[in-house]
Amino acid sequence: MRYIALLCTLLCLISCNRSPEPDITPGPARIVRLSDSEIKGLDPQKISDLSSLRVAADQFEGLTRLNANGEAEPGLAKDWTISSDGLSWTFRLRENLRFSDGTSFDALLFPALLKRLRAEKTAAAAKALFGNILSVRSDRANVVTVTLASPDPALPALLAHPAMSAIPLHRIRKTGDKWTSDRPMVTSGPYRLTGWKLNDHARLERNPEWHDAAAPTATIIWKPMDDSLSAMRLFLSGGADIAADYPASRHQWLKDNHPAIAHSMPYLGSYYFAFNTRNPPFDDHRVRTALSMAVEREWIADKVIGIGNIPAWGLLPPGLIGNAPVKPEWADWPREQRVQKARTLLAAAGYGPNNPLRFEIRFNSSAEHRRVSVAMAAMWQPLGVEASLFNSEAALHFAALRRHEFALSRSGWIADLPTPENFLLVHQNANGAGNYSGYDNTDYNRILAMAIAEPDPRKRQHLMRQAEAQLIADMPVLPLYFYVTRSLVAKRIAGWKDNISNVHPSRTLRIRLQ
Numbered sequence: 295m296r297y298i299a300l301l302c303t304l305l306c307l308i309s310c311n312r313s314p315e316p317d318i319t320p321g322p323a324r325i326v327r328l329s330d331s332e333i334k335g336l337d338p339q340k341i342s343d344l345s346s347l348r349v350a351a352d353q354f355e356g357l358t359r360l361n362a363n364g365e366a367e368p369g370l371a372k373d374w375t376i377s378s379d380g381l382s383w384t385f386r387l388r389e390n391l392r393f394s395d396g397t398s399f400d401a402l403l404f405p406a407l408l409k410r411l412r413a414e415k416t417a418a419a420a421k422a423l424f425g426n427i428l429s430v431r432s433d434r435a436n437v438v439t440v441t442l443a444s445p446d447p448a449l450p451a452l453l454a455h456p457a458m459s460a461i462p463l464h465r466i467r468k469t470g471d472k473w474t475s476d477r478p479m480v481t482s483g484p485y486r487l488t489g490w491k492l493n494d495h496a497r498l499e500r501n502p503e504w505h506d507a508a509a510p511t512a513t514i515i516w517k518p519m520d521d522s523l524s525a526m527r528l529f530l531s532g533g534a535d536i537a538a539d540y541p542a543s544r545h546q547w548l549k550d551n552h553p554a555i556a557h558s559m560p561y562l563g564s565y566y567f568a569f570n571t572r573n574p575p576f577d578d579h580r581v582r583t584a585l586s587m588a589v590e591r592e593w594i595a596d597k598v599i600g601i602g603n604i605p606a607w608g609l610l611p612p613g614l615i616g617n618a619p620v621k622p623e624w625a626d627w628p629r630e631q632r633v634q635k636a637r638t639l640l641a642a643a644g645y646g647p648n649n650p651l652r653f654e655i656r657f658n659s660s661a662e663h664r665r666v667s668v669a670m671a672a673m674w675q676p677l678g679v680e681a682s683l684f685n686s687e688a689a690l691h692f693a694a695l696r697r698h699e700f701a702l703s704r705s706g707w708i709a710d711l712p713t714p715e716n717f718l719l720v721h722q723n724a725n726g727a728g729n730y731s732g733y734d735n736t737d738y739n740r741i742l743a744m745a746i747a748e749p750d751p752r753k754r755q756h757l758m759r760q761a762e763a764q765l766i767a768d769m770p771v772l773p774l775y776f777y778v779t780r781s782l783v784a785k786r787i788a789g790w791k792d793n794i795s796n797v798h799p800s801r802t803l804r805i806r807l808q
Contacts, residue, residue, distance in 0.1 A: 316489065316497065318494075318495045318497070318515045318517065319533060320532065320533070320534065320535050320784070320786075321513075322805065323511060323512040323513060323805070324511070324512065324513040324514075324515060325511050325513070325514050325515070325535045325536070325787065325800065325803060325805065326515045326517060326533070326534045326535050326536070327514065327515065327516050327517070327534070327535065327536045327538070327800070328517050328518075328519045328525045328528065328529065328534045328536065328537040328538055329344075329345040329348060329349075329516055329517070329518055329519070329538050330344075330345065330518075330519065330520060330522065330525075330538050330539050331343065331344075331345045331518055331520050332345065332492070332493055332518040332520075333345055333346045333349055333490070333496060333516070333518070334346045335474075336349075336350070336474035336479065336487065336490075337461070337471070337473075337474055338350040338354050338456035338457055338459050338461055339410060339411050339416055339418045339420070339456075339457050339461065340416065340417065340418060340419065341419065341456070342419030342420060345516075345518065347456055348516075349487075349496060349498075349516055350456035350459070351456055351483070351797075351799060352483060352484065352485045352498055352514060352799065352800045352801070353479070353481040353482075353483045353484075353485050353486060353487060353498065353501075354456050354459035354460065354461060354481055354482050354483045355369045355370055355459055355460060355482050355483040355484075355504075356369055356370060356453050356454055356455070356456075356458045356459040356460060357369055357370055357371040357374075357385045357387075357404070357438060357453045357458075358371065358450045358451070358453045358454045359454050359483075359799070360451070360454045360795070360797045360799060361799070361802065362789060362790075362791040362793075362797075362798065362799065362802035363791055363793050364712070364793035364794060364795030364796070364797035365451075365793075366448075366450035366451040366453075366454050367450075369454065370387060370388060370391055370460060370482070370505070371385035371386060371387055371388070371438065372386055372387070372388045373385075373386055374386070374450070378749075379445070379749055380442070380445030380446070380447070380749030381441060381442045381443075381444070381445060381749075382439060382440070382441050382442075383439070383440045383441075383442070383449055384437060384438070384439050384440075385437070385438040385439075385440070386436060386437055387400065387401055387435075387436045387437070387438065388505050389436070390505070391460075391482075391505055392503040392505075393460070393462050393464075393480050393481065393482055393503065394478065394479075394480050394481045394482070394486045394501040394502065394503050394504070395462070395465075395480045395503075396503055397462065397464055397480075399460060399482075400432070400435040400436060401432035401434065401435055401436055401437055401438045402432050402435070403432075403460055403463065404430050404432060404438045404458075404460075405429075405430045405431060405432055406463055407430075407458060407459075407460070407461065407463070408424070408427065408429075408430045408458070410463070410466075411424060411457055411458065412424075418457060419457075420455060420457040420710075421457075423452060423455065423457070423710055423711070424452070424457070424458065426442050426443050426444060426446055427440060427441070427442060427443075428441045428442060428443050429441045440453075444746050444747050445746075445747065445748065445749035445754070446713075447749075447751045447754065448711055448712065448713040451711055451712060451713070452711055455711075459482060459483070460482035461482070462480040462481075462482075465480050477489065478499065481501055482501075482504075483501065483504065483801075484500065484501055484504050484506065484508075484509040484799075484800070484801040485498035485499065485500060485501055485509065485514060485800065485801075486498065486499060486500075486501045493518060494517070494518075495515050495516060495517045495518075496515070496516045497513065497514075497515055498513065498514040498515075498516070498800070499512065499513055500512055500513075506801075509800065509801040510789070510801070510803065510804035510805075511800065511803060511804055511805060514800045517534065519537070522537075522539040522540050522541050523540075523541050523544070525537045525538075525539065525540065525782075526540045526541065526544060526548075526782065529782045529784070530552075534784075535783070535784045535786065535787050536781065536782065536783050536784065536787065536790075536798075536803075537781065537782040538781060539779075539780050539781070540556070540780050540781075540782055542599070542600070542601045542662070542780070545558065545600065545601040545602070545780065546600070548782075554785055555782050555783055555784060555785065556780075556781075556782060557779075557780070557781040557782070557783055557790070557792055558601060558602045558778050558779070558780050558781075559778060559779050559781075559792040559793070559794070559796070560604055560611055560612055560613065560776055560777075560778055560794055561611070561708075561776065561777040561778055561779045561794060561796055562611055562614070562708065562709040562712055562777075562794055562795055562796075563611070563706065563707065563708040563709065563776065563777030564606060564609045564610075564611065564706055564707050564717065564773060564776055564777070565603075565606070565706045565773075565774050565775050565776070565777060566606070566609070566705055566706055566707075566771045566772055566773040566774055567655070567670075567702055567703060567704055567705060567771065567772045567774070568695070568700075568702070568703050568705040568730040568731040568770070568771050568772075569582050569701075569702055569731055569769070569770055569771065569772065570698060570700055570701055570702070570703070570730075570731065570732060571731050571732045571733055571770050572698060572732040573701075575643070575645070575651060575653060575701075576653075576701060576702065578643050579768060579769065580639040580640070580642055580643045581639070581640065581643050581645070581651065582768075582769040582770070582772070583636075583639055583769050584635075584636035584637075584639040584640045584643075584677065585636070585670075585674060585677075585679070585702075585772065586622075586769050586772050587624055587632040587633070587635060587636040587639075588632060588633055588636045588673050588674055588676070588677055589670055589673055589772065589774070590629065590673055591605035591606065591607070591773075591774055591775065592605045593669070594666060594669055594670075594774055594775065595774070595775040598665050598666055598669050599662065599665075599666075599775065601778060601780065602778050603775040603776060603777065603778050604775060604776045604778075605774070605775050606619070606773040606774060606775050606776050607619065607620065607621040607622060607625050607766060607773055608620035608621065608762050608763075608765075608766050608773060609707070609717045609718065609762055609765065609766075609771070609773060610714050610717055610718075610758070610759075610762055611776045611777075611794060612776070613794045614712060614713075614714060614794065615714050615755040615758060615759065616755070620759060620762050620763050620766055621766075622766055622767065633676055633677065636677055637677055640677060640678075640679075645678070645679075646678065647678055650678050650679065650680050651677070651678070651679045651680070652679075652680045652681075652682075653681060653682075653701040653702055654681070654682050654683070654684050654700070654701050654702070655667045655670065655671065655681050655682070655683050655684070655701075655702050655703075655704075656684050656685070656686075656691065656694065656700045656701070656702065656703040656704065657683070657684075657685050657691070657703070657704035658685065658686060658687065658688040658691035658692070658704060659685050659686065659687050659688070659691075663685070663704050664683070664685060666704075666774065667683050667704070668683070671683065681702075691703075691704070695730045696727040696728070696730070697727075698730075698732065702772075703730065705730055705771065706777075707720055708777065712794065712795050714745075714755070714758040714759075714762070715742070715745070715746060715758065718742055718758065718761050718762060718765070719742070721733045721738070721765060721770060721771070722734075722738075722739060722742070731770035731771055732770075733765070733768065733770035733771075735764065735765075735768055737764055738761055738764045738765055738768070741757055741760050741761040741764060742757075742758075742761040744757050745757035745758045745760075745761060779796040781796075781798075785806075786805055786806050786808075787803055787804075787805065787806070788803070788804050788805070788806045789802045789803040789804050790803060
């Protein structure tokens with residue numbers, strides 16, 4: 295009995311001294327957000343995946359930041375001015391800036407941030423995004439001057455990227471990469487990390503030293519959920535306030551049964567197939583155009599995908615530089631007229647009943663990609679085209695594209711920044727292996743170079759549209775539709791604004807008063 299009593303006492307002591315598990319469910323001062331994958335890292339200069347970048351944006355702020363509409367606004371800088379040639383930007387910092395540990399910083403930090411970003415040891419995933427920046431200087435304690443190689447009206451959006459946010463170099467000099475192990479982590483934005491349980495959750499609490507008014511919600515919980523169906527179920531059961539995705543197959547059911555919580559919005563992404571223009575048959579512009587003419591984009595977007603995607607004839611999503619999309623002249627022809635013209639083009643290229651066009655459609659394993667490939671093959675049958683299918687997992691698929699081992703292949707682009715050049719620069723020989731189609735047109739390169747060198751935003755956009763029109767006339771890629779984002783947002787959450795960049799900072803969200 296004595297041993298039993300001793301054992302009970304020990305168990306009681308262990309139980310009494312154990313810290314209670316922190317609550318990670320929605321609460322009156324706590325928002326729970328579901329991301330589609332686990333955080334891959336905490337250093338803003340060493341991450342590239344979307345889940346990590348979202349958590350970093352909650353904790354770190356740069357000269358600028360993105361607001362609820364996904365637009366750049368003053369961050370650590372209170373304002374900025376631009377030189378007449380668009381090459382020099384001067385940012386004035388706010389007063390008395392401090393990291394979350396109370397350490398003050400000024401303009402001298404920012405040249406050091408760029409130096410670290412570009413250092414080989416850092417291996418920054420986003421390094422190339424900042425290639426247009428020639429220098430960052432701090433001649434005065436509260437002034438940062440950024441000098442560019444070519445004008446860039448989207449510089450404020452670029453500087454809002456977490457890779458150029460203020461990170462605690464004083465901690466890095468002292469501890470090296472171990473600085474991300476600090477709890478709470480030292481940050482410059484509205485929140486700071488106070489706990490991270492791998493594959494379970496990350497807890498963010500308000501940064502008491504942040505320059506702005508305190509964020510509306512005291513605690514943000516980020517939970518990884520790589521299965522969108524499980525995420526949807528947890529959300530619907532009340533276990534989360536926001537889900538970053540839901541299954542495409544549940545889109546219509548959610549719209550019918552929960553229209554107030556299901557959000558679907560056009561995104562900064564284009565879905566297309568790339569022709570290998572280096573080799574026959576797709577080195578012939580007539581063949582590429584004929585196949586494009588026979589594709590029913592509206593039917594694919596509505597019936598095959600069915601989640602509100604917008605059919606695409608060009609690469610630039612609506613809303614990026616105006617809502618009037620680029621279309622070839624035949625885009626609005628009746629189907630029979632397009633099919634007849636396609637037959638004529640194929641015949642002129644030497645293809646017909648006695649010499650049918652045969653090729654393989656390559657795609658990475660996905661039910662969506664397979665359905666689209668099957669649909670296109672069926673649409674080409676009236677032309678006498680024989681298209682077979684080949685699928686492989688994503689790593690093998692994109693390795694084959696980089697080696698140019700394909701005829702027609704599933705591809706696409708999700709922009710790093712809301713700029714037209716982010717879509718258009720991909721399709722140049724200067725992009726190397728990333729230019730999957732092998733497209734090389736001197737007129738396209740010339741127009742795009744003129745656009746990038748143009749400081750006037752309106753003239754710049756006009757030239758970008760010209761470059762896109764040239765690309766679509768040459769048809770090295772076959773655009774099908776623009777991506778959409780899918781999100782679930784609880785009715786108790788206010789401040790969520792659908793936007794093309796799919797940016798929703800936690801500092802802009804609040805819990806509605808009951």
